[in-house]
Amino acid sequence: DWTPQSFVEETVEALQEKIGNDKVVLGLSGGVDSSVAAILLHKAIGTNLYCIFVNNGLLRKNEYESVLAQYEGMGLNVKGVDASARFLDALAGLSDPEMKRKAIGRVFIEVFDDEAHQIKDVKWLAQGTIYPDVIESVSATGGPSATIKSHHNVGGLPDFMKLKVVEPLKALFKDEVRRVGASMDMDAAILGRHPFPGPGLAIRILGDITAEKVRILQEVDAVFIDNLKSWNLYDKVWQAGAILLPVNSVGVMGDERTYEKCVALRAVESTDGMTADWVNLPYEFLQKTSNEIINKVKGVNRVVYDISSKPPATIEWE
Ligand code: XMP
16 A cells, blocks of 8 residues: 555655665655655765755745745755845846746756755755656646756756756655655645646746846735734635736825836636636635735735636636
C-alpha cells in the first residue's frame, strides 16, 4: 500500500543510489511541487542539492523575502537571485499574453543558466514535475520546469538543460505531493499555498506591464489574500487572486472627481484547474475587502468580482 512515509523512505534511498556524490541543481518556485521535491532531495543528498529561487519581480507582495526565509529555515542550500529588473526590462512594451510568457520564460532560462554555471561540476537538474505535468494536462503550462519545456525551441539548449534530469514526484498527484510534504513536517503554509502561475502577476496585469502597475496589483492582491486568511476562507478556495484591468473609470473622492484603475477579484473552486467554479464568497467579505482596497491602494477606485466559471471562461484572464 502506498503511504507518504513509505514513499519518502523508498524515494530517498533511490535518490541516494542514483545520484551518489553528484551535485544537483533545482529551481524553487515557492510552490508546493518544487518545495516538496527539494526537501526530498535534501533528505537524500543534503548540501549537494543547490537550490535557486529567482525573483522575477512578479511574485505576490513580500513573497520573495518571506519564502526565501522559509526555505533557509528548512535548512535548504538555497540561493535567492533578485532578477526583477531584468524581467521588467524584457517585458517593457509587451501587451500580448503569449509574448509576455515567452519573454519571462526566456529571461528565466538566462538567469537560471547563469546561476547553474556557478555551481562547479553540477551533474543533475532536479524538477518538481508531477504526474499531471507528465500527461500534459493544464499544469503543463506551469512552473519553472514547464516554462523550460515550452522554450526548447528558442535556439540552442541552455547548458543546464544538458544535465541529467531527476524528477522524484513524477508519479504523484497534487494531493499525494501535499501528503508527502506533510509527512516530512513541512510548513502547512507552504503545502496549502494556492497554485500561482509561473509568469505571475504579468498575466494578471492585462496589457503592458510597468513597475507601478505591479506595485498596485501586489497591494490589491495582498488585501484580498490576507482577508481570505483572516476570514478562514483561504483553505476553502482552490485559487484566488486579483487582476488589474486596462480600464480607468470615474469615481469621486471628497469633492474631487477621480479617474482611476479598476481591479477584478477572482476566487475559484477546482480540483485540477481543468474546470473551475467561481466561489460564492460572503457579501460581507466582498464589501469589507472592496472598501479596504479602495481606501488603501492609491490609484484604484473600483473593484468588481468575477462570477464566470471555467469553461467557458478560464481561471486567468490572459
Ligand atoms: P487557466 O487560466 O488556463 O488556468 O484556466 C488554469 C491553471 O493554470 C494556471 N496557469 C498557468 N500556470 N504558467 C503557469 O505556470 C502559465 O502560463 C499559466 N497560465 C495559467 C492558472 O493559474 C490556473 O491555476
